[in-house]
Amino acid sequence: MFLALKEIRHEKLRYGLIVGMVVLVSYLVFVLSGLAYGLAQQNTQAISSWDAQKIAVTSDANDSLSQSLITKQTAQQMTLTKDEAYIGQAGVVAKAKGQPKLSAQFLGINASQFIYQKLSVTSGHKPTAANQILVDDSFKDNGYHLGDKVSLGATSGKYQIVGFTHNAKMSVAPVIYGTLGTWRTLSHVTSDFKAGGIVSTRSNFTAKNSALKTLTMNQFINKLPGYSAQNTTFTFMIAFLMVIAMVVIAVFLYILTMQKLPNYAVLRAQGIPAKVLVSTTISQALLLVVGGLIIGAALTAATVFALPAGLPMSFNLPLLAGVTGGILLTGVVGALIPVRIILHVDPVSVIGG
Amino acid sequence: MPALTLEHVNKKFGHATNEVTVLTDVNFEAEAGQVSLVIGPSGSGKSTFLTIAGGIQTPTAGEVRVENQSLDQLAGKARDAMRLNKIGFILQAYNLIPYLSVKDQFALVDRVKPQGNLTPAELAKLLDQLGIANLTNQYPGELSGGQTQRVAIARALYQNPDIILADEPTAALDSDRVKVVGQLLHDLAKQHHKAIVVVTHDLRLQEFADKTYAIMDGKMTLA
Numbered sequence: 237m238f239l240a241l242k243e244i245r246h247e248k249l250r251y252g253l254i255v256g257m258v259v260l261v262s263y264l265v266f267v268l269s270g271l272a273y274g275l276a277q278q279n280t281q282a283i284s285s286w287d288a289q290k291i292a293v294t295s296d297a298n299d300s301l302s303q304s305l306i307t308k309q310t311a312q313q314m315t316l317t318k319d320e321a322y323i324g325q326a327g328v329v330a331k332a333k334g335q336p337k338l339s340a341q342f343l344g345i346n347a348s349q350f351i352y353q354k355l356s357v358t359s360g361h362k363p364t365a366a367n368q369i370l371v372d373d374s375f376k377d378n379g380y381h382l383g384d385k386v387s388l389g390a391t392s393g394k395y396q397i398v399g400f401t402h403n404a405k406m407s408v409a410p411v412i413y414g415t416l417g418t419w420r421t422l423s424h425v426t427s428d429f430k431a432g433g434i435v436s437t438r439s440n441f442t443a444k445n446s447a448l449k450t451l452t453m454n455q456f457i458n459k460l461p462g463y464s465a466q467n468t469t470f471t472f473m474i475a476f477l478m479v480i481a482m483v484v485i486a487v488f489l490y491i492l493t494m495q496k497l498p499n500y501a502v503l504r505a506q507g508i509p510a511k512v513l514v515s516t517t518i519s520q521a522l523l524l525v526v527g528g529l530i531i532g533a534a535l536t537a538a539t540v541f542a543l544p545a546g547l548p549m550s551f552n553l554p555l556l557a558g559v560t561g562g563i564l565l566t567g568v569v570g571a572l573i574p575v576r577i578i579l580h581v582d583p584v585s586v587i588g589g
Numbered sequence: 590m591p592a593l594t595l596e597h598v599n600k601k602f603g604h605a606t607n608e609v610t611v612l613t614d615v616n617f618e619a620e621a622g623q624v625s626l627v628i629g630p631s632g633s634g635k636s637t638f639l640t641i642a643g644g645i646q647t648p649t650a651g652e653v654r655v656e657n658q659s660l661d662q663l664a665g666k667a668r669d670a671m672r673l674n675k676i677g678f679i680l681q682a683y684n685l686i687p688y689l690s691v692k693d694q695f696a697l698v699d700r701v702k703p704q705g706n707l708t709p710a711e712l713a714k715l716l717d718q719l720g721i722a723n724l725t726n727q728y729p730g731e732l733s734g735g736q737t738q739r740v741a742i743a744r745a746l747y748q749n750p751d752i753i754l755a756d757e758p759t760a761a762l763d764s765d766r767v768k769v770v771g772q773l774l775h776d777l778a779k780q781h782h783k784a785i786v787v788v789t790h791d792l793r794l795q796e797f798a799d800k801t802y803a804i805m806d807g808k809m810t811l812a
Contacts, residue, residue, distance in 0.1 A: 238700050239686075246688035246728065502684040505645060506745075507673030508701050509666065583645045 239512075240520035243496075251524060254488055258528025258563070259535065261481040265559050266536040268477065272470030273555055274548035279463045281405040282343065283453060286321075286351050292434040292443035292450045299451055299459040301325040304432045305423075310447045311430035319438045321349035322431035324419035330375070330412060332384040332397075338375065341406045342388060344419025350437065355413060360399030366417050370399040372410035377545060388412070391421055407460055408548070478559070482566040489521050489570030497581055505583035513578050518571045525567030529560055590657055592752050592784035593619040593642060598651030600637055600807075611637045612807045615651070619752065619784040624774055624797055627788040628812070629804035635788035636756060638804065642786060643676050643754045644668045655752065673702050677745035679755035685729040685741055692725040694744045707747050715743055718773055720766075735762050742770060746777065753777070755787040759794060771797035 244251045277284075297304035302325045311322070324344035331337045345351045347364070355362055355370060360382045363370055369386065375397065380386075385394040395414060404411040416431055423432075434443060442450045451459075458464050500513050540549055600612040611634045619625045629635050640646040641653060644660045653660045655675055663671060672678075685694055698706055707715065716722040719739040729737055742758055755774070759767045775797040777783045787794060788804075795801060801812040 238697065239689075242693055243688040499686050502680070502686065504669075505643075505672075505678055505680065505684070507669050507671075507676070508697075509669050509673075512701055584640050 237516070237519045239516040240523060244520065244523065250492075254492065254524050255528045255531070257488060258485060258525050258567075259531045261485065262529050262532030262560075262563055263535045263539075265474065265477055265481065265563070266532060266556070267539060267549075268470070268474055269555055269559055270536065270540070270549040270551050271547075272467070272474060273552045274550035275408065275470070276463070276467055277550045278405045278408040278548045279460055279466075280457050281403045282341075282411045283406060283457060285356075285403065286354060286435060286437070288435045288437050288453055289439040290436045290441040290450055290452060291456045292436075292441075292445075292448045293432065293456075294447055295449045297449075299449070299456065300461075301433045301456070302327060305425060305429045306431050306433065306448070308428055308430045310445055313445055314434065314443065314448075316349075316434065317438075318350065320434055320436045320441065321351040322346050322416060322433075323351060323435050324416055324423065324432035325406075326389075326419055326422040327409075328389040328412065328422055330371075330386050330388055332380060332386045335379050335384065338378060338380075339409050340371075340412050341409045342412045342414060342419060342422055343406070344414055344416040344422075344431070346416055346431075351435065352413075355401055357399045358402045360397070363398055363414060366415050367393065367395050368398040368414070369395045369418075370401050370413040371397055372404040372412075373400050373402050374405070374410040374546070376400050386412075388418075389422055393418075393421065407462075474559075478562050481563065482569070485525070485563070485566045486570030486573060489524075489567065490573050493517055493571065493574040493578070497577065498585070500578055500581045501583050501585050504581055510579050510581075513581075514575050517575070517578060518568060521567040521571030522564070525564055529563060533560075591618040591654075592621045592656055593617070593786065594652075594654040594657075595638075595642060595648075596652045596654075598638075598641060598648040598653065600634075600641060600646070601649045610807055612641070612648070612809075615804075615807075615809045617642070617802065617809060619786050620799075621751065621782045621784045622778050623799035624778045624785040624787065626794055626798035626801040627786065627804055627809070628790060628792065628795075628801060629788070630790055633804045634807040635804055637807075638809070639754050639756050639786070639788050643678060644672055673748065674705065675751050677748055677750035677753045679742050679745040679753065679758045685737060685744065687729050690726055690728050691721070691732075691740050694740065695747050698744070698748050702748055705749055707749055712743075712747060715746060719743055719769065735766055738762060739766070739770070742773070750783070752784045752786065755785070755789075757789050757791070758787060759789065759791045764793065767791065767793045 293299060293301055293304035294306060326342045328340055328342045329337050330340045352362065357370065358373060380397060382397055384397045386397060387394055420427065420429060503513060543549060595615050595617040598612055598615040602609045602611060615638060627635055627638060641648050655671060660668065689697060695712060713722065719742060721736060721739050721743065724732065724736060732740065738758065745753060759770050762770060771794050774785045774787065778785045803810050803812045
């Protein structure tokens with residue numbers, strides 16, 4: 237560590253450039269991971285807030301809640317516990333006088349069941365009548381207020397915003413919570429249909445009805461339109477970026493070590509053990525990479541504050557830890573590649589003939 | 590018992606038609622308390638002799654003993670430890686670490702060999718003798734050739750080795766400094782009982798030597 241620190245302090249420009257490169261790489265990876273995770277979150281925020289384990293939809297709905305219609309007859313054959321709740325989903329365009337149009341996902345729920353009971357309200361209250369709705373905070377960000385009368389889709393009715401809720405998004409659209417009756421109206425279905433699906437917080441829940449198909453929430457989320465394709469794209473982008481970053485950082489550290497071989501030859505001639513040189517090389521690589529990661533993380537944090545609120549950026553600790561660990565590993569690998577050369581550096585090369 | 594012994598040492602490089610013999614049947618002894626000078630022109634095999642004597646290279650044939658310990662019997666780590674503890678190198682190209690200040694060159698030795706080095710008072714006296722006491726915060730790149738060489742000498746002496754192997758230690762020094770360095774090496778040998786081996790083509794050092802060897806085309810003779 238002594239040699240590593242002394243060299244960094246003396247060669248500020250050279251090591252500053254390397255740290256700068258690690259900063260840029262880590263910044264890029266952090267921001268891209270944040271955007272990818274943020275976008276993924278916006279697909280599933282509302283679903284995650286229910287803490288549900290299973291969902292049952294009709295077998296012919298292709299695992300899509302918005303395409304699923306459970307008849308009253310089927311519903312009567314089911315016995316729901318306090319851990320289950322009916323739900324219906326419909327894509328709508330919300331519009332209030334003097335406010336912008338917003339594409340949203342309407343979720344019809346039953347006030348006596350767990351989804352309604354779990355809803356957290358940031359202002360106002362939960363809907364208590366058929367013409368009342370609870371909407372995501374992003375409506376507020378777009379100028380909507382409590383008490384606004386909102387038209388939904390092509391229906392003639394008006395619905396009053398009685399409350400706002402936080403982080404309620406589904407398929408990257410804000411969620412509007414209302415009654416199952418309103419859902420039926422928006423879906424243009426008769427009262428012969430009870431709901432779109434049944435959500436359960438029990439991991440052992442299975443809808444024992446041939447008309448229904450039970451999915452885990454992960455299976456359901458992966459079937460959300462565009463979710464898998466979008467996540468796969470981001471995962472590949474980040475993976476390629478990580479691999480390229482790893483190669484670039486490793487090459488830089490390798491070149492750096494090769495440039496130091498004459499000095500190492502001197503130290504070997506003086507009897508400095510090879511393990512001291514190897515530990516110096518590795519500790520120096522770690523110092524540079526850790527320094528770069530810290531600055532990269534600070535820049536990312538600054539970026540989060542500077543970005544507009546609507547931009548989907550969110551961070552997940554295991555993901556960040558994985559990315560950070562990957563870049564750290566890169567540094568160690570880059571420093572380890574020339575270890576064999578360090579171990580065999582020839583002190584004779586520094587003694588003239 | 591000699592501090593350093595080379596017996597029938599041969600060194601060849603290359604194979605078959607490319608084979609070059611650099612040292613031929615070299616016999617050499619350096620005693621504690623003496624300065625041994627090895628004089629020869631460039632390409633005579635001086636540096637190869639020095640690297641073999643210091644355990645950096647192995648001879649093709651023959652034996653090298655440091656305080657009666659054959660270097661053949663020492664593995665890599667033991668040889669490193671022997672070099673760190675017993676032998677100080679003063680290298681021709683000065684070979685200081687460019688990113689360490691003068692005082693840090695000594696601090697590095699303290700880190701890998703915490704005991705047996707010169708005391709701060711002894712180091713201060715040595716730096717004063719060499720005229721570099723005011724350069725401790727300088728980096729090698731900020732020193733003149735002569736100053737660098739004197740720092741390299743101090744660096745080699747700092748670890749207080751029993752044997753000092755010096756490769757052209759006065760190459761960049763004026764006559765006054767040659768006398769200072771020659772006298773310093775002589776005093777180290779006499780007062781501190783060190784075995785000093787100097788390979789050089791600088792005849793000005795002869796007056797400080799107890800023994801002088803001549804080396805020519807890889808063959809060594811006692812002058």
